[in-house]
Amino acid sequence: MQTELSKQLGVEHAVFGFTPFPAVAAAISRAGGFGVLGAVRYTAPDDLRRDLDWIEAHVGGRPYGLDVVMPAKKVEGVTEADVEALIPEGHRRFVADTLAKYGVPELAAGEASGWRITGWMEQVARTQLDVAFDYPIRLLANALGSPPADVVARAHDRGVLVAALAGSARHARKHRDAGIDIVVAQGYEAGGHTGEIASMVLTPDVVDAVDPLPVLAAGGIGSGQQVAAALSLGAQGVWLGSIWLTTTEAELQSPALTRKLLAAGSGDTVRSRALTGKPARQLRTEWTDAWDGPDGPGTLPMPLQGLLVAEAVSRIQKHEVGPLLGTPVGQIVGRMTDRRDVRAVFDDLTRGFERAVDRINRIAGRSGQS
Amino acid sequence: MQTELSKQLGVEHAVFGFTPFPAVAAAISRAGGFGVLGAVRYTAPDDLRRDLDWIEAHVGGRPYGLDVVMPAKKVEGVTEADVEALIPEGHRRFVADTLAKYGVPELAAGEASGWRITGWMEQVARTQLDVAFDYPIRLLANALGSPPADVVARAHDRGVLVAALAGSARHARKHRDAGIDIVVAQGYEAGGHTGEIASMVLTPDVVDAVDPLPVLAAGGIGSGQQVAAALSLGAQGVWLGSIWLTTTEAELQSPALTRKLLAAGSGDTVRSRALTGKPARQLRTEWTDAWDGPDGPGTLPMPLQGLLVAEAVSRIQKHEVGPLLGTPVGQIVGRMTDRRDVRAVFDDLTRGFERAVDRINRIAGRSGQS
Structure with a gap:
């Protein structure tokens, strides 16, 4: 599963895995994907530092990223x-x-x-960033709106790509105008904050809206068939969150x-x-x-x-x-039926993807081409 | 776009088009798809007979079907x-x-x-069926639950396949148990009656639930990329309704x-x-x-x-x-931006499908195989 974006980031599979658990993030990157650690729960900078140290020690030199929550609206001095x-x-x-x-x-x-609320406040997110920029993160994602211009500039100065979640083409265009590098199209079926437009419609909407920026499809993806579907819709990769919650590495x-x-x-x-x-x-x-x-x-x-x-x-x-x-979780929860490690989830995704490609080639009358 | 089901029905593309307009239904079948005429508005049998005569005269011998609304619950003598x-x-x-x-x-x-309500009542739907079975329809679809057992038997006696819409795996299994031949998985993003599970999740859910029965994906599909996505999810075809509403053949x-x-x-x-x-x-x-x-x-x-x-x-x-x-319409309405005839929609679907297959092969590292 190689796209321009996965090549740019130097990962084997265009599968981005969002998770609050350092062990899951590291395992995703080790398995050939791109692990993204959710930072919202780190209200103490030292806790984040400790967990990023852990990832560094366990990620085997593979690239990874961080997801922060910076609300679009500033709340100063509150x-x-x-x-x-x-x-x-x-x-x-x-x-x-x-x-x-x-x-x-x-x-x-x-x-x-x-x-606590503090994880949602801009000053806390900025403290998280101060810590994160001490580490070789390759991606900074923001879950609520575009991050402030100075944060985007700071990331770009360090060669860090900036991603932001969008639930509509309009949101996506705002991100593009704010200098974001990657838009995560978060469909209705996704876990966590989500709009009303489902991935089948939202993904191509957002791809068209911000072309040529790369788009990651999020929402409803937990099998290789769904990865193939999302990539058919024009995404340069998939962004999976829910599926990792029941892996053996997750620390619920x-x-x-x-x-x-x-x-x-x-x-x-x-x-x-x-x-x-x-x-x-x-x-x-x-x-x-x-x-x-x-x-x-x-x-x-x-x-x-x-x-x-x-x-x-x-x-x-x-x-x-x-x-x-x-807990926040997407409609894909119906496919989360047994505890497996992250590697097994990845094997399932890649095998299912290959099978889906075989099938679509047969339907397209290109059966000799597998 | 050839699947087992499209071969069985003798159509070139596994694209099923639902429409209340005879001219659209005939044009879909002539373009290589499978036109399905919605019968709910025909409260007078002669009107339905007139329009089926028209389709027969204009469909060029291609197969087509009829969609009726038979509520699961009987309302006798009301x-x-x-x-x-x-x-x-x-x-x-x-x-x-x-x-x-x-x-x-x-x-x-x-x-x-x-x-009027009458189109929704079982006796009216039965009158529609009496008319329809005088014509060489190849498919009978029901929009609300499984049709009654005697209707399924009557269709099967005539070699007519029976399809039913489902918004969940549970509904789909009920249809299978009722002897239905094809399940239409109607995702959240679809126009008309729909459940809460989006196509990205619902399609594979239903495919797995009724395997080996063929499943058509409905909801959020109006481009060739979306057709490729739906087929990647395991569907044997796609069921499109909204996209035809703005064609030149539609008689809004x-x-x-x-x-x-x-x-x-x-x-x-x-x-x-x-x-x-x-x-x-x-x-x-x-x-x-x-x-x-x-x-x-x-x-x-x-x-x-x-x-x-x-x-x-x-x-x-x-x-x-x-x-x-x-009017009832799905989230795909955002892609309905110009008036085109049905043939142009089909050309767009098939070309977009081929491009999506090319793209997915490149991502899968099979770029030499197009």
């Missing part, structure tokens, strides 16, 4: 406490009542709630969550604002149903919603409260 | 008046108020409202609607219950916004909603009331 103060009391009560209804225990004293805190992911079908996700305030695809749970149902208080805008539910999500995960236990 | 009586007064008032707000004129005396009543379709982008559709009571993708308009917004009365279940809005939809279309003017 503290977490300032934002906390904007959350209505009724919403706090809804969270408390829902947790009580399911008997979700408190966190132990001193246990930090995992995900909760075995129950892994089991839930392995059991879920394609129809068991929902695009909900319950997690962050923006529509994000995730496992459908009684937690998302509570927020999205008629008795919910309505979700708050980003970043309030994320701040409101952060501790609740930590408690649910920590105590593995089955009906409420969820 | 008249349109019985159903009318179930519609709440508040809903009627909302329709009247919305039409008044936009100044939508009445229909002229004697002008029939177009689409309203020029304004054609212009609206040509101008719409991929993001200008919505999956709404406003038209029939079940989620159906259509142009997003101020009409769908009114129904789906916080001030709407909520939609009624099928078939009540369709009956409630039938005359309103006719009035909006007849009088071309721009902000309210809509």
Whole structure:
């Protein structure tokens, strides 16, 4: 699976793997793909440094990248406490009542709630970048809008390609105008923040919109057939996130969550604002149903919603409260049915891709050409 | 584009085209595809007979099929008046108020409202079948669930293949168990009734679920690249509906609607219950916004909603009331940017398919094989 972009980055397969886990990122790059470490959870620079050191030691000299979350809108001089103060009391009560209804225990004293708003704030992302630029990262991706011009310039000065996610051709053109090098077309079926246009339509839309910039297709891709489909649509590679969540290298805190992911079908996700305030695809749970149902208080805008539910999500995960236990994941979750290592996933992707190419050649009447 | 299924049906390209217009259906078959005439609007058997006669005279001996709507649930001995009586007064008032707000004129005396519930009732569909079986149709498709066992048997006795639409692997398995020959996997991005699973995920799901039955991919397909993608996903063909709406052979009543379709982008559709009571993708308009917004009365279940809005939809279309003017159409509407005849669409599909196959071979390192 070689495209101009994979050649430029010096990787064997045009498969980009986004993951919050250093061991998965390194394994993806070692397997011939391009591992991208999600940085949002690193609120302490030293933690990020420790994990990038680990990747350096385990990636075997292969290229890799980093994904940060820099909101398009700047929030200057605002503290977490300032934002906390904007959350209505009724919403706090809804969270408390829902947790009580399911008997979700408190966190132990001193246990930090995992995900915090701070990871979403620009100053934190900038601290992450200060760390990251000490390492030979080859790609910097941003999940929310185009990164600021000075960040793009700083990346380009270091020969780092900049990628940004887009859910529509309009977003993609904005990225191009901001000097982005690679657009990730994030289809409706993708896990995490996503728009309403499905990959089958979005990928060629974005390819046409930013031509000749390279486009990575994201959303609904977890098999070699789907890789072949995405590349048929004009993408220069694929961007996979969900599929790695159930690999043996992934460090999900909760075995129950892994089991839930392995059991879920394609129809068991929902695009909900319950997690962050923006529509994000995730496992459908009684937690998302509570927020999205008629008795919910309505979700708050980003970043309030994320701040409101952060501790609740930590408690649910920590105590593995089955009906409420969820995670961002795409519709491809239906194909995640057994635990395999990253290498086995890659073997499956490349073999499936070759089979799909054989098949399409037969259909095109080029059967002698395999 | 030859698959087992296209060979079995004796067509050059594994492209199935669904359309309510006889001229489009005949042109699709003449161009080397397989035209499927939508029968739902034929409440009078003689009208259907007239149009099938026309197709016979213009299809040049090529194979074609018919699509009927037989709801899975039987509604025995219920008249349109019985159903009318179930519609709440508040809903009627909302329709009247919305039409008044936009100044939508009445229909002229004697002008029939177009689409009526009767086309959705099993006895009407059976009358359509009585007519259709007098013609050499090769395929009978059903849009809502599996057709009844006696209808499947009757089709099979005549050597007619039976197809049914499915929005999930579970639906697809039901069809297989009902003796259906072909499953149309209708993705989220498709026009008309559709589920929530996008084609990239749904197509291989359904292929695996009913193997070795042939699957047609529907939803998001309007270019040769998208055909290549769908076939990469394991489909034995593609099922296209929206793309024909703006062809020169299509007989849309309203020029304004054609212009609206040509101008719409991929993001200008919505999956709404406003038209029939079940989620159906259509142009997003101020009409769908009114129904789906916080001030709407909520939609009624099928078939009540369709009956409630039938005359309103006719009035909006007849009088071309721009902000309210809509039609079922998929996200592919963004690629429908100029009026072409069916043959030109086909040429574009086949050329785009060949280019996509060339490209995927280059990516697979088989560039010498084109």
